Amino acid sequence: MDLAAAAVFIFSLLLTASDSAPSLKSRNWDIYSYHMNSTVTSRYAVTVITSRVTNTRDDSNEIDFHVKIPKAAFISKFRMTIDGQTYDGVVKQKEEAQQQYSQAVSRGQSAGLVSSVGRTLEDFKTSVTIAAHSKVTFELTYEELLRRRLGKYELLINAQPGQIVKDFKINVNIYEQPGINFLEVKGSLGEKDLANAITTTRADNQAWVNFYPTHGQQMDCDGCGETGLKGDLKILYDVYRPLSQGDVMEHGGYFAHFFAPANLGRIPKNVVFIIDQSGSMHGKKIAQTREALLKILDDLAEDDYFGLIVFNSQVSPWKHKLLQATQTNLDMAKQFVKGITDGGATNINEAVLKGVEMIQQHPRNGSASILILLTDGDPTSGEINQGKIQSNVREAIGKNFPLYCLGFGFDVNFEFLQKMAQENSGVARRIYEDSDAALQLKGFYEEVATPLLTSVQMSYTGATNLTQTIFSHYYNGSEIVVAGKILDNNIDGFNTDVVAISKHDTVKYSDIKATQAGQLPAVMSGFENFLQRLWACLTVKQLLEKELTLTGEEKEAVKKEALDLSLKYSFVTPLTSMVVTKPEGEDSQVADKPKEGEKPAIHSTMMLPSQPTSSRKRAKSMPRSHSTSSGRSRGFMPGLSGMAFLDSLSAAPPVMYHRSDRHRSIGQGRILHDAVEDYGNLPATIIPARMPVRFLMAAEGQSLPLCFDIPAGHIVKLLQDPASGFSMNGQLMSEGGNGFQKIIIRVNADKYIQFDTNWITIKDGLLMQSVTWTDSDHTSDSMIVIIRDSEADITVENIRVVILLHLQDGKRFLWPAVRKRPSEHEVPGIMGKLPVAYEEVKPSKLRIQGVEVDASSDSAGDYNIKAVPRVKCQLVDLKSALQGELSDFTVHQL
Numbered sequence: 001m002d003l004a005a006a007a008v009f010i011f012s013l014l015l016t017a018s019d020s021a022p023s024l025k026s027r028n029w030d031i032y033s034y035h036m037n038s039t040v041t042s043r044y045a046v047t048v049i050t051s052r053v054t055n056t057r058d059d060s061n062e063i064d065f066h067v068k069i070p071k072a073a074f075i076s077k078f079r080m081t082i083d084g085q086t087y088d089g090v091v092k093q094k095e096e097a098q099q100q101y102s103q104a105v106s107r108g109q110s111a112g113l114v115s116s117v118g119r120t121l122e123d124f125k126t127s128v129t130i131a132a133h134s135k136v137t138f139e140l141t142y143e144e145l146l147r148r149r150l151g152k153y154e155l156l157i158n159a160q161p162g163q164i165v166k167d168f169k170i171n172v173n174i175y176e177q178p179g180i181n182f183l184e185v186k187g188s189l190g191e192k193d194l195a196n197a198i199t200t201t202r203a204d205n206q207a208w209v210n211f212y213p214t215h216g217q218q219m220d221c222d223g224c225g226e227t228g229l230k231g232d233l234k235i236l237y238d239v240y241r242p243l244s245q246g247d248v249m250e251h252g253g254y255f256a257h258f259f260a261p262a263n264l265g266r267i268p269k270n271v272v273f274i275i276d277q278s279g280s281m282h283g284k285k286i287a288q289t290r291e292a293l294l295k296i297l298d299d300l301a302e303d304d305y306f307g308l309i310v311f312n313s314q315v316s317p318w319k320h321k322l323l324q325a326t327q328t329n330l331d332m333a334k335q336f337v338k339g340i341t342d343g344g345a346t347n348i349n350e351a352v353l354k355g356v357e358m359i360q361q362h363p364r365n366g367s368a369s370i371l372i373l374l375t376d377g378d379p380t381s382g383e384i385n386q387g388k389i390q391s392n393v394r395e396a397i398g399k400n401f402p403l404y405c406l407g408f409g410f411d412v413n414f415e416f417l418q419k420m421a422q423e424n425s426g427v428a429r430r431i432y433e434d435s436d437a438a439l440q441l442k443g444f445y446e447e448v449a450t451p452l453l454t455s456v457q458m459s460y461t462g463a464t465n466l467t468q469t470i471f472s473h474y475y476n477g478s479e480i481v482v483a484g485k486i487l488d489n490n491i492d493g494f495n496t497d498v499v500a501i502s503k504h505d506t507v508k509y510s511d512i513k514a515t516q517a518g519q520l521p522a523v524m525s526g527f528e529n530f531l532q533r534l535w536a537c538l539t540v541k542q543l544l545e546k547e548l549t550l551t552g553e554e555k556e557a558v559k560k561e562a563l564d565l566s567l568k569y570s571f572v573t574p575l576t577s578m579v580v581t582k583p584e585g586e587d588s589q590v591a592d593k594p595k596e597g598e599k600p601a602i603h604s605t606m607m608l609p610s611q612p613t614s615s616r617k618r619a620k621s622m623p624r625s626h627s628t629s630s631g632r633s634r635g636f637m638p639g640l641s642g643m644a645f646l647d648s649l650s651a652a653p654p655v656m657y658h659r660s661d662r663h664r665s666i667g668q669g670r671i672l673h674d675a676v677e678d679y680g681n682l683p684a685t686i687i688p689a690r691m692p693v694r695f696l697m698a699a700e701g702q703s704l705p706l707c708f709d710i711p712a713g714h715i716v717k718l719l720q721d722p723a724s725g726f727s728m729n730g731q732l733m734s735e736g737g738n739g740f741q742k743i744i745i746r747v748n749a750d751k752y753i754q755f756d757t758n759w760i761t762i763k764d765g766l767l768m769q770s771v772t773w774t775d776s777d778h779t780s781d782s783m784i785v786i787i788r789d790s791e792a793d794i795t796v797e798n799i800r801v802v803i804l805l806h807l808q809d810g811k812r813f814l815w816p817a818v819r820k821r822p823s824e825h826e827v828p829g830i831m832g833k834l835p836v837a838y839e840e841v842k843p844s845k846l847r848i849q850g851v852e853v854d855a856s857s858d859s860a861g862d863y864n865i866k867a868v869p870r871v872k873c874q875l876v877d878l879k880s881a882l883q884g885e886l887s888d889f890t891v892h893q894l
Helices: 003-026 094-106 192-197 215-220 284-299 327-338 348-360 386-397 414-422 437-448 530-549 552-568 615-620 878-882
Strands: 029-041 044-055 061-070 074-082 085-088 090-093 115-117 121-130 135-145 152-159 167-175 180-186 198-203 206-211 231-239 247-251 254-259 269-276 305-311 315-317 368-375 403-408 428-431 451-461 470-475 480-486 495-501 506-510 576-580 589-592 655-657 693-697 706-710 715-721 726-732 740-748 751-755 760-764 767-771 776-779 784-788 791-796 799-808 811-820 838-842 845-848 851-854 856-861 870-875
Touching (some): 029 152, 061 135, 074 121, 074 576, 090 552, 094 576, 094 589, 121 589, 135 530, 167 231, 180 198, 180 206, 192 215, 247 530, 254 451, 254 530, 269 348, 284 327, 284 437, 305 327, 315 348, 348 368, 348 386, 368 437, 368 451, 386 414, 403 414, 414 428, 414 530, 428 437, 437 470, 480 530, 530 552, 552 576, 693 878, 706 878, 715 799, 740 791, 751 791, 760 776, 760 784
Parallel strands (some): 029 167, 269 305, 269 368, 706 870
Antiparallel strands (some): 029 044, 074 085, 074 135, 090 576, 152 231, 167 206, 198 206, 247 254, 254 480, 305 315, 451 470, 451 495, 495 506, 576 589, 655 693, 715 726, 726 740, 740 751, 751 760, 776 784, 791 799, 799 811, 838 845, 845 851, 856 870
16 A cells, blocks of 8 residues: 555545444433523623433443534633532632642642633633532533624624534523614525424514524434534614614613614715735635635725735835725726735834825825734844834824734734724724635625724713723624613713714714613523623623733732632633532532633643653553543643743754744744654644744854754754763654743753643652742752743753743743853754854855855844844744754653
8 A cells, every 4th residue: 555545545544443432432321401591682692501311331431522612702600510519610810720720730630721712712621520420510600791792792602512412492582672673694504404393583672593404404403423413593683773872771780771872874985905915824814815805905985095015124105195986096006906915024113103094195085094903923034023113103104094904814913903903992892714704805894894983982970880882983784882880870860972974074962862771571580690791791702802902000900800800700711711510529620711812721631741742642551640431541741832032042952933924934844753743643744834933043253143944743842961971852842833831851860850731740759740830949958940931941950941832822832941051052843943143145055064045134033031022033944954854853752
């Protein structure tokens, strides 16, 4: 059998195993009831997922509970009921939850981070072991404020229980005081034969959607079978809007003002599109951007004015002033768009400032101005200090118009874009690298394509604790929501005023009276004050956004306010975690809400074997911290991730950079390494290409260092000192681009320190301990370890290394910085190399050791210090920089 045939055969086996695994596993238990009940009141949705499960085995068995919830939602409740005993999850401050997690680990339990980010959903996973033929009930509650987009609210419900369920029900009850004028059910669970399982009912100001699939429908639907249903229901609706002032609802002393006036003329806009065309946009990204721009240009109205700016290291406006969207100008612009190609670095600062300048040079009464930036990388050219860029843009715009930032893919520094957008009355949105990326871009544009009001100011008498009341724009099909508390519950003294600028004049909406919720439907009986929770949910979201743009004491005050509300209302937010308690002897687990783009690893702990083994051999020989009848071991290695840093010593060895602009991926390839666990034993021919990790090497007598790339996933030899027996190896991120996921320092066969992004494990003779990245010290006769503020300082004889833990864009990465070398001479390992001498022959050529090599100007982040500045470098191939082959610097195991 040839290699290609073997690859296909093995891949098919893996797919078969993957597809059948849930079915085989689910036979160990029976989900006899699976209910999802969602109640929407005044756009505030509370969804409860209840799964009732029986252990069908004759001995104890581990039962999983795995659901997906919308990313915009907050988990607010989780409980398990086993044999009449209820175990409730408790929301705590993140640090306190981490402490409980650490205590669980110290008792030998495996504590887990049980949520992770998807594109539109987040995962919630947990498990519990129950006795033979016993039952467990899982109940998860999450809450969200539905956002109006293009004239519709959308309630997204995902269901995938993993098996056919005898009693499967989804019930949605919508109660809107103004009445419901539009209702539609979409999604994969409503297609083809499954559409017959859906019933919709409307009466007065309520609507019901029920989904009750039969056993046969769960078996025979597309993609179903023994694993049952897997898909989404999307309930789309809108309310009647008889009053242009908006809808004000009052209940229990709280109010919510839903402002979406109709019958307004659209305001002509001045829009500038700022498009990243750097090398990292190569391929599908730039093609999808061109496709989206061509469609967006078709949607411009003739009274709109527009501009196009493309940028890499250079900023290139299509025209130096805004042009009216006439057919002639649009046709010329389309020809320009079709010619956009990729290449070069990323000068975000100059590009955005040029866009601001173009708008400022085109003042037009009765119009609305908008800047839209699309980029997939960090700034790497011109001004590269992100704080300075944000300051420059904020000062230039002066709150006169919004800046919207679209981040393409997961390599982009999304937090940088978020802050820049929010400081300038805009929002940041991630564009996912999927086949529909062009539609995502166009969809975002449609949301801001039709401004109806600008400078919207909302004021309230007789109210306090207000959410945001000033908005730069109101767009057609959207909605502005303000919530607060009515003073002394005196509705008679409560009044609203809205002042804004329309197409022709200033408009004012005064004395809008609140409508009391009145008699709620029976399903709402006993329901906690929904408007109070709506207010709390909206307040926390806005405080978290505000906190991102502040510094110092102001930042801490806003953060504390958001934390206090999160704890009071039991919301799992970026500041809190839910501790999932279980029966005695079971693992405690911690559920976090990750940031946008973050993919948290599973937290766990185990004692490392004293002798190193390959990752696959290690998995087979792991000690079990909790053995189950199903054969699963709940003791496993910690999740791995890492971040890159740079050693700034003058005689520093080569170091790694985070690579944001991958327009020249020297050395990148389809690499499979023995220790890369993501793909196991698959042949290299079927492993997808992954972005390389960038290293940087100091250059003798030159201001610019060299930089080079190593393909992801390799285990590399970092530093060895034959005289002392010291060695340091590191495993590069399997996804590439950001550094190390694991590093190990060995002093001798009986002493080592292993680092990952969650734990530091120290083995010193018979003593072994695992500690977190908080303050801790360890001293012995052969090594000193000092851990302070996400830095571990290790001294072994005449060698000193600092391992740093960084967090960027929701991801954690490791990098070692050699502070004291074992010798002034060259020693084995990448970081044992001495600085390289080179001379510049011509702009794209260097001479290294007498040989001319290709080079290009580039830059990277210096992660050796917390400020993370950008440093320019000369990018060359690995062989030229290291004066050796990659195989000379790789090892098969840590």
